Amino acid sequence: MTRTRVATGEDAGAIARIYNEGIADRLATFETEPRTTDDIARGLRERGPRWPTVVVERDGGVIAWASASEYRTRACYSGVAEFSVYVARDARGTGAGREAMEALVRECESRGIWKLLSRVFPENEPSRKLLAKVGFREVGTYRRHGKLDGTWRDTVIVERLIGEAAR
Ligand SMILES: CC(C)(COP(=O)(O)OP(=O)(O)OC[C@H]1O[C@@H](n2cnc3c(N)ncnc32)[C@H](O)[C@@H]1OP(=O)(O)O)[C@@H](O)C(=O)NCCC(=O)NCCS
Structure with missing residues (x-):
């Protein structure tokens, strides 16, 4: 039995545990330092109700999460969110990643957000597959966007129009 909710x-402890697995895998993010429960709790508080995080629960435990955060402070970008x-x-x-993304899109649409975007390592096939399946477009590739463990990495930019912008 699976369900999604804000x-x-x-949930901070479960979110941290899942995030730290992704950080350790070195396929998902430039981040290398594990997060504590307090780090995550602070992030949830700072993003407040405007920028939602959703979790997927299966058999009573949290197995996945997706979150939106502010892209830029400029007013013209107030409906653009970065996601993880x-x-x-x-x-x-x-199927948990798909459920998390579908729930995040619903929550963002209900807040008037009109675009979700992110960057994905080209080698992250599971992420690129999931995002293509849930309607994201690959915009292009940033070359040498940052270093992970001392090695330059490219990132693929992805975006999806939602809500009013998708109509
Ligand atoms: C990327 C990630 C979120 C995908 O979530 P997931 O729950 O494994 O994906 P799902 O099971 O919901 O699959 C969604 C679709 O993507 C495809 N897919 C997922 N993983 C795949 C893989 N390893 N190879 C091929 N296709 C894959 C599935 O075929 C599925 O399509 P379908 O529903 O039509 O069959 C997950 O692998 C993960 O947490 N990875 C580590 C963190 C990460 O990389 N996050 C993204 C950072 S940009």
Whole structure:
């Protein structure tokens, strides 16, 4: 039995655990330092109700999350959100990423957000597959966008129009 809902502060520990698996895998993010429960709880508070985080629960436990955050402070970009999506290692490939993204899109649409965007390492096939399946377009590739463990990495920019902008 799977369900999705907006995250609360009580989910911070599960969100951190899932995120830290993704950080350790070195396929998803430039981040290398594990997050604590407090780090995540602070992030949830700072993003407030405007920028939602959703969790996917299966059999009573959190197995995935997706979050939106502010893209730029300029008013003209007030409806553009950056997103992240992470699934617990032992739950990947079972539809949780798709459910997390679909729930995040619903929550963002209800807040008047009109675009989700992110960057994905070209080698992150599971992410590129998931995002293509849920309607994201690959805009192009930033070359040498940052270094991970001392090595230059490219990133593929992805975007999806939602809500009013998608009509
Ligand atoms: C990327 C990630 C979020 C995908 O989530 P997931 O729950 O494993 O994906 P799902 O099971 O919902 O699959 C969604 C679609 O993507 C495809 N897909 C997912 N993983 C795949 C893989 N390893 N190879 C091929 N296709 C894959 C599936 O075929 C599926 O399509 P379908 O529903 O039509 O069959 C997950 O692997 C993860 O957390 N990875 C580590 C963190 C990460 O990379 N986050 C993204 C940062 S940009």
